[in-house]
Amino acid sequence: MAFSVAQRASTANVASRAGNKAQSAVAKFALPTGAASTAQVAAPFTARALSGQAKRTTSVCKAAAVTAKPQAETKAKSDYELYTLTTWLLKEEQKGTIDGELATVISSISLACKQIASLVSRAGISNLTGVAGAQNVQGEDQKKLDVVSNEVFKNCLASTGRTGVLASEEEDLPVAVEETYSGNYIVVFDPLDGSSNIDAGISVGTIFGVYSPSEECPLDAMDDPQKMMEQCVVNVCQPGKDLRCAGYCLYSSSNIMVLTIGNGVYGFTLDPLVGEFVLTHRDVKIPEVGKIYSFNEGNADLWDKGVQDYMTSLKDPAKWNGKPYSARYIGSLVGDFHRTLLYGGIYGYPGDKKNKNGKLRLLYECAPMSFIAEQAGGAGSTGQTRVLDIKPEAVHQRVPLYIGSKKEVEYLESFTKGK
DSSP, X not given: OHHHHHHHHHHHHHHHHHOHHHHHHHHHHHSTTOOHHHHHHHHHHHHHHHHHHHHHHHHHHXXXXXXXXXXXHHHHHHHHOOOBHHHHHHHHHHHTSSOHHHHHHHHHHHHHHHHHHHHHHTTTTTTOOSEEEEEOTTSOEEEHHHHHHHHXXXXXXXXXXXXXXXXXXXXXXXXXXXXXXXXXXXXXXXXXXXXXXXXXXXXXXXXXEEEOOOTTSOOTTOOOHHHHHHXXXXXXXXOGGGOSEEEEEEESSSEEEEEESSSOEEEEXXXXXXXXXXXXXXXXXXXXXXXXXXXXXXXXXGBOHHHHHHHHHHTOGGGGTTOOOEEOOOSOHHHHHHHHHHHOOEEEEOOBSSOTTOSOBIIIIIHHHHHHHHHTTOEEEOSSSBGGGOOOSSTTOBOOEEEEOHHHHHHHHHHHTTO
């Protein structure tokens, strides 16, 4: 139909310039029963018109073909292409967002998370529940899976040859990697957050962050083990704003790795059929507000008055048009934060009379999670200051944490800041 309209329009234009007589001849030529003499009269005009029309039609057809081709390719990609974490890392490396060494480190972290996911799902069958009979440096009982997960993480990272120092919740001091080929990245991690929930089969997770090595404290050519250890500590203790990468892996009904390299937040779900993390959450954004709070209210009487007043305000129907906030608390930072990231709201672990700075560690829990929150449009605060601005004074330093939707964190700070 489009060809016919275009042809008639072109023919009409040519005929108009030639005069009424030629226009009549062209009109007769267009009829299927036109006489031979009519065709002869119209030929000089129609030949030029049809020639120009043919060229234009050919161009239109070619353009249509070019336009249609990418659409077919796009459909093929959506139907058949599996966009995995490996594919995503390669794309980011091509764009220059990360280098090959960092991509290798992230890939090794994903491998560790796959192994831990398998261990968690079989914990009851493989006799990996219960305590291991030891305590970590914070005086907490280590679960069997804490110890195993820590070894899995260290082995995966050390084998890459791209990490220089590892700092874990389960290690008293940072661990220097002996065989490093390039990169020298510093990786901090909590191999199994929320492990007290393991025996009950409740969601647990892994938290990690990656830093570049400090130029002021190189680890090369150090023969003195004591001095090397001191340098390891200095290397590790960097503020969260210097993170090159941060993420967590949630082990639950599905295993999801959430990751940022400083250009947005992306989620990858482990496909057990192919054994790969597949991109399922593109450019995650946390809602600016969310009427869900996640606090352990069993400690409410031990909190500072500012936090108590804040909590009271959330429960007051008169302040929220008859609909106060809802409480949701799992007791696992990864599980509670993941829900907050997707639905909005706030997660909090305040300091109290027993633990002035709370119980969460700055370096490998609060800083990576706050980095993710800010990349998703949220915020992370101690109630007094931005978490990412704090330079750790010790590897296992603790700080209060309030994290989630930006407006919700700002509302809490209105009760706590400067008080």
